[in-house]
Amino acid sequence: MPLDAQSRPPPICLDEYRRRRRRLIDALPADAAVLLPSASLVTRSRDSEFPFRQDSDFHYLSGFSEPDALLVLLPGRAEGECVLFCQDRDPAMEIWTGRRLGAEGAVRAHGIDQAFENAERDARLIELLAGRVTLYLPLSDASALRLAEQLRAELVARPRQGGPVPLAFADVTPLLHEQRLIKSDAELALLRHAGEISADAHCRAMRACRPGLAEYQLQAELEHEFRWRGGSGPAYASIVAGGRNAGVLHYIDNREALRDGELVLIDAGAEFDLYAGDITRTFPVNGRFTPAQRALYEVVLVAQQRAIEAVRPGTTLKAIHQGVVRDLAAGLMALDILADDGEEAPESIVARRFYPHGTSHWLGLDVHDVGTYRRDGEPRCLTPGMVITIEPGLYMPDDDDLPAAFRGIGIRIEDDVAVTLEGCEVLTRAVPKQVADIEALMDEK
Incomplete structure (x- = not known):
């Protein structure tokens, strides 16, 4: 047992992460969605990276500690309002960089409603966001904006039966940061x-x-x-x-x-x-x-x-x-x-x-x-x-x-x-x- 183990406080429990997501979802319109990317690995020099540190907003809502993930919140969705996309399981890479949870592990370990590996992300996102009017995301995150623009272009290009143009963008950070305070x-x-x-x-x-x-x-x-x-x-x-x-x-x-x-x-x-x-x-x-x-x-x-x-x-x-x-x-x-x-x-x-x-x-x-x-x-x-x-x-x-x-x-x-x-x-x-x-x-x- 580590020397300091007995004095350490317990980690944040899964119910608290669920309550945080619930509070954010309850503050959104019913036809909205949240798109929140995780942090990614950052190159230190050539082929070595800085130690990974999760994005604070992403951690606050999920507790998920791997890079290159995406959290999607969907108010009112019957199949589950919280969807996570995460790195694919890859035994060859895991020899080098450590075990990945994968989709099943993310659901089990983090209380996520549904999870899919990144290989399925683009196709499933189109399905998940169909009919959503406003997409809340961190507007200061360039990678999140690029993904949102790509999704909006694909949805606009699809035949629709009337209704508003999908996916107007709104900033999720004021709501989330007020909650974190x-x-x-x-x-x-x-x-x-x-x-x-x-x-x-x-x-x-x-x-x-x-x-x-x-x-x-x-x-x-x-x-x-x-x-x-x-x-x-x-x-x-x-x-x-x-x-x-x-x-x-x-x-x-x-x-x-x-x-x-x-x-x-x-x-x-x-x-x-x-x-x-x-x-x-x-x-x-x-x-x-x-x-x-x-x-x-x-x-x-x-x-x-x-x-x-x-x-x-x-x-x-x-x-x-x-x-x-x-x-x-x-x-x-x-x-x-x-x-x-x-x-x-x-x-x-x-x-x-x-x-x-x-x-x-x-x-x-x-x-x-x-x-x-x-x-x-x-x-x-x-x-x-x-x-x-x-x-x-x-x-x-x-x-x-x-x-x-x-x-x-x-x-x-x-x-x-x-x-x-x-x-x-x-x-x-x-x-x-x-x-x-x-x-x-x-x-x-």
């Missing part, structure tokens, strides 16, 4: 576990850190823990940014040496069963904050803690972000880094010069998960089941008008937070962020 208990358990793995990895990196290591060596510590604990690897490209590299928000080179007296910013999270963790911590390479580093770090930490306390049903991400900017401005003014001279509001200076990103994003099957941030033109209110990040930061440029001790310092602190009926749950609380706790953990090495 609210997480079930099973999804929250997976996100909680991804957060726990991610937190343990950050703790491991803190213990391992010392001057002279390379950024990529801390990256190796993180990603070893991701895999050791049963994750599939990083949920996104890991950021390990020492010193001034922390001022590059999406720094992923991870090549430089970690220097005594500098900070290192790590933004990294594990993926577990396709659900993402996303944590940022900033800590001293040598295990001890300098007075200036500590003072600036405490400004960000206070803003982050107050933002987390503000997470509850009914508030908005905009309001939380505005609170963070106010707290950062107040902290910088207390350190005499920022002054209120009456020409420009301190909050505007912070947003323009020291904090150029938002405080939060949705989290789920994608690290920047789907769902709109506004409804009817207004910031949407948080509701239970939403999962967000809280990640304020300060990035001090190397400018002559700033106190020398603060120049070139980049700090970000990020946790994953689930909105609950009473307030919120921090899913990544197991990794320390108080100065004393960070220094104590780094002493353990």
Whole structure:
């Protein structure tokens, strides 16, 4: 049994996948159909591919983990409203790439109503879509659009007994992404576990850190823990940014040496069963904050803690972000880094010069998960089941008008937070962020 097997949450059950499909079908007109393609293998170089990762929307509705599949939803169809097309069984290829489920296996393992192998796809799709008026598909997916256009051309060319021209196209993603925004208990358990793995990895990196290591060596510590604990690897490209590299928000080179007296910013999270963790911590390479580093770090930490306390049903991400900017401005003014001279509001200076990103994003099957941030033109209110990040930061440029001790310092602190009926749950609380706790953990090495 794997070392971590007893602590792992169970996978999403077949009934939950059925409920998800039912909810989407119930939101569609009776004469509609959904066409949703899976991900395909992507070439890395010449004849080798990147590790396969299923399309998040496709996974959300099916749980099916093979490439080159197609999910078709058909409201009201007597023979079954959910049809899957999948790779043909091919014993010769399976020797090289592993066993395929095939149509029978897909029905049995995934609770699909009907499944057919891809060799039958084109002919059967024409039959399945006959009489359907609107085809819902991801309009941003070029391959899905090409297939839909081909199907529409064939249906239009067929003799009809009056009636509308078949297959007008509509975008399925707003309906599906609105559904994905609210997480079930099973999804929250997976996100909680991804957060726990991610937190343990950050703790491991803190213990391992010392001057002279390379950024990529801390990256190796993180990603070893991701895999050791049963994750599939990083949920996104890991950021390990020492010193001034922390001022590059999406720094992923991870090549430089970690220097005594500098900070290192790590933004990294594990993926577990396709659900993402996303944590940022900033800590001293040598295990001890300098007075200036500590003072600036405490400004960000206070803003982050107050933002987390503000997470509850009914508030908005905009309001939380505005609170963070106010707290950062107040902290910088207390350190005499920022002054209120009456020409420009301190909050505007912070947003323009020291904090150029938002405080939060949705989290789920994608690290920047789907769902709109506004409804009817207004910031949407948080509701239970939403999962967000809280990640304020300060990035001090190397400018002559700033106190020398603060120049070139980049700090970000990020946790994953689930909105609950009473307030919120921090899913990544197991990794320390108080100065004393960070220094104590780094002493353990």
